[in-house]
Amino acid sequence: MASLTTDLPRRPAPGRFLPAAVIAAAVVLLAAAPWWAGRADLRLLMEALSYLALAQMWNLLAGYTGLVSVGQQAFVGLGGYLFFALAIFSGLPLLVAMPAAALATGLVAIPAGWIAFRLQGAYFAIGTWVIAEVFRLSAAQFPALGGGSGISLPVAVARSLSESREGREMAMYFLALGLGLSATFGVWALLRARWGMALTAIRDSGTAAESIGISTRRVKFLIYVGTAAMTGLTGAFLFLQKLRITPDAAFSVNDWTAFVIFIVVIGGIGTIEGPVIGTILFFALRQVAADWGSWYLMLLGAIAIAVMLVDKRGIWGALKARTGWALFPVERRLR
Amino acid sequence: MTPILTMRGVNRFFGTFHVTQDIDLDLAPGEALGVIGPNGAGKSTLFNLIAGTLPPSSGTVAFRGRDVTRLPASERCHLGVGRSFQIPHPFTGMTVYENLLAASVFGRSGHDVPEEACRDILEMTGLLKNANRPAGSLTLLERKRLELARALATGPQLLLLDEIAGGLTEAECQELVATISAVRDSGVSIIWIEHVVHALLAIVSRLIVIDFGKIVAQGEPRAVMADPLVREIYMGIPADEDAA
Ligand SMILES: Nc1ncnc2c1ncn2[C@@H]1O[C@H](COP(=O)(O)OP(=O)(O)OP(=O)(O)O)[C@@H](O)[C@H]1O
Numbered sequence: 001m002a003s004l005t006t007d008l009p010r011r012p013a014p015g016r017f018l019p020a021a022v023i024a025a026a027v028v029l030l031a032a033a034p035w036w037a038g039r040a041d042l043r044l045l046m047e048a049l050s051y052l053a054l055a056q057m058w059n060l061l062a063g064y065t066g067l068v069s070v071g072q073q074a075f076v077g078l079g080g081y082l083f084f085a086l087a088i089f090s091g092l093p094l095l096v097a098m099p100a101a102a103l104a105t106g107l108v109a110i111p112a113g114w115i116a117f118r119l120q121g122a123y124f125a126i127g128t129w130v131i132a133e134v135f136r137l138s139a140a141q142f143p144a145l146g147g148g149s150g151i152s153l154p155v156a157v158a159r160s161l162s163e164s165r166e167g168r169e170m171a172m173y174f175l176a177l178g179l180g181l182s183a184t185f186g187v188w189a190l191l192r193a194r195w196g197m198a199l200t201a202i203r204d205s206g207t208a209a210e211s212i213g214i215s216t217r218r219v220k221f222l223i224y225v226g227t228a229a230m231t232g233l234t235g236a237f238l239f240l241q242k243l244r245i246t247p248d249a250a251f252s253v254n255d256w257t258a259f260v261i262f263i264v265v266i267g268g269i270g271t272i273e274g275p276v277i278g279t280i281l282f283f284a285l286r287q288v289a290a291d292w293g294s295w296y297l298m299l300l301g302a303i304a305i306a307v308m309l310v311d312k313r314g315i316w317g318a319l320k321a322r323t324g325w326a327l328f329p330v331e332r333r334l335r
Numbered sequence: 336m337t338p339i340l341t342m343r344g345v346n347r348f349f350g351t352f353h354v355t356q357d358i359d360l361d362l363a364p365g366e367a368l369g370v371i372g373p374n375g376a377g378k379s380t381l382f383n384l385i386a387g388t389l390p391p392s393s394g395t396v397a398f399r400g401r402d403v404t405r406l407p408a409s410e411r412c413h414l415g416v417g418r419s420f421q422i423p424h425p426f427t428g429m430t431v432y433e434n435l436l437a438a439s440v441f442g443r444s445g446h447d448v449p450e451e452a453c454r455d456i457l458e459m460t461g462l463l464k465n466a467n468r469p470a471g472s473l474t475l476l477e478r479k480r481l482e483l484a485r486a487l488a489t490g491p492q493l494l495l496l497d498e499i500a501g502g503l504t505e506a507e508c509q510e511l512v513a514t515i516s517a518v519r520d521s522g523v524s525i526i527w528i529e530h531v532v533h534a535l536l537a538i539v540s541r542l543i544v545i546d547f548g549k550i551v552a553q554g555e556p557r558a559v560m561a562d563p564l565v566r567e568i569y570m571g572i573p574a575d576e577d578a579a
């Protein structure tokens with residue numbers, strides 16, 4: 001058999017330098033944002049980074065394990081509410097209360113998943129939405145948390161992050177950056193790890209994955225619980241930033257699931273780059289068209305339909321199929 | 336010697352359609368069994384029942400003396416059942432090598448160095464030169480080879496092969512037969528569903544014929560092929576395949 005190095009790749013081995021340089025430049029640019037961006041831009045970036053985290057989680061869940069949830073708002077809201085409850089009543093420091101809220105969200109996802117996993121396909125999707133609605137209705141039942149009209153985070157709690165407003169904004173920004181980056185790089189690390197091959201295998205064929213010894217049910221459950229915890233952490237952050245939480249805002253299917261699905265689908269489902277591209281596009285669109293009212297939502301819908309019709313793989317999926325590009329390569333090569 | 340595989344009274348319905356009917360089957364360790372039968376007879380369904388891809392409607396399946404009827408496919412794979420799919424199911428977004436590596440890692444193959452084991456299997460199945468290609472770029476014939484290679488990478492004790500010789504040239508078919516006989520000679524039990532009868536007869540020591548979900552004939556391969564009933568069932572099969 002001919003030597004591997006001479007006749008192996010059909011196309012040249014993908015360069016590793018350029019993607020690494022692009023990623024490094026983006027990270028440096030984002031990390032320096034407080035010094036080059038104005039306050040409004042910084043707020044926009046913060047929101048975009050939170051959405052990036054939500055999109056990476058939804059993509060991991062739906063794009064890799066095929067669990068199409070339309071109820072991720074359950075975990076955004078739960079993370080937010082648990083965080084408010086912990087911050088207000090337990091006196092835990094902010095930076096402890098947030099991960100604690102995430103952990104608790106993950107724990108709640110275990111019984112929630114136990115119920116949702118009884119359902120398949122479209123029924124699973126509906127089931128997740130019903131679970132989120134139950135959470136929303138339940139959240140209104142706690143007078144201590146403001147019932148149906150919600151509750152504000154005491155000023156003292158927010159102050160604990162920093163005394164000055166500039167300091168708080170800076171701290172918030174870096175929290176958002178940490179969320180967006182750790183979701184993205186976390187998914188990348190997961191897919192590069194040996195165990196991560198199971199996710200790609202399930203994405204490509206659940207039946208074959210099962211036949212080579214991958215317990216698809218177990219993997220899916222772990223991902224469901226893991227993404228719930230990270231989604232809960234993002235929820236905690238989102239409502240720390242808003243300083244006020246209500247059941248309707250916390251468990252909004254539009255804000256925390258529909259827009260997120262839009263981002264992933266247009267960017268490219270089942271890729272790490274897709275949620276990044278989708279987030280950029282979504283926020284660019286919103287900047288341009290947000291004042292169009294319901295026309296804006298119709299525009300989003302039209303774009304999503306166009307992407308589905310032209311190429312279901314989304315922008316990055318289509319690009320990748322044509323060019324072989326990978327910003328976040330996960331491939332293992334036989335040498 | 337306890338059989339490696341035992342099926343007792345296995346039935347499978349799709350709705351009211353009785354696809355697998357009262358199958359009793361024993362396979363000795365190291366045995367190579369051939370399966371033939373017309374299209375839609377229920378051969379692939381039988382594999383799905385053995386591998387755990389489908390649960391039976393009734394009856395039991397035991398593997399290496401252990402009742403596996405309720406075990407999912409992943410656990411049966413861990414115990415040593417490796418299978419190929421008639422319609423290839425490659426992991427299209429992974430490279431060919433990664434397809435095997437995943438099988439070796441998750442299939443509890445027992446390979447000390449999965450990378451090396453996968454390289455050997457790629458070489459053996461003629462896929463080495465395609466190792467770093469995306470599996471999605473393979474042709475149908477290459478995909479069928481990948482089915483065999485990936486099943487082997489799980490480190491099976493029972494290998495289930497579903498029509499992997501169709502469409503090959505005579506030379507390729509010879510190569511495939513050589514590969515499979517090497518696997519058989521290493522002690523792996525094999526069940527091979529194949530319409531290319533002469534390839535099958537080069538490997539198997541027993542043949543069963545399935546028609547309408549039932550085992551209608553079985554025994555020494557050449558005797559089975561000479562059976563008038565089998566000739567009748569196989570009337571529709573081209574003469575060159577029947578000739579062997
Ligand atoms: N999942 C399923 N749902 C419903 N019907 C099925 C299913 N799988 C198989 N069948 C039906 O069961 C019958 C047997 O199918 P099977 O694939 O086992 O046949 P086969 O002997 O492998 O045929 P072939 O030689 O064409 O591969 C066919 O009529 C098929 O349509």
Ligand SMILES: [Mg+2]
Nearest residue numbers: 378379380421
């Ligand atoms: Mg078949």
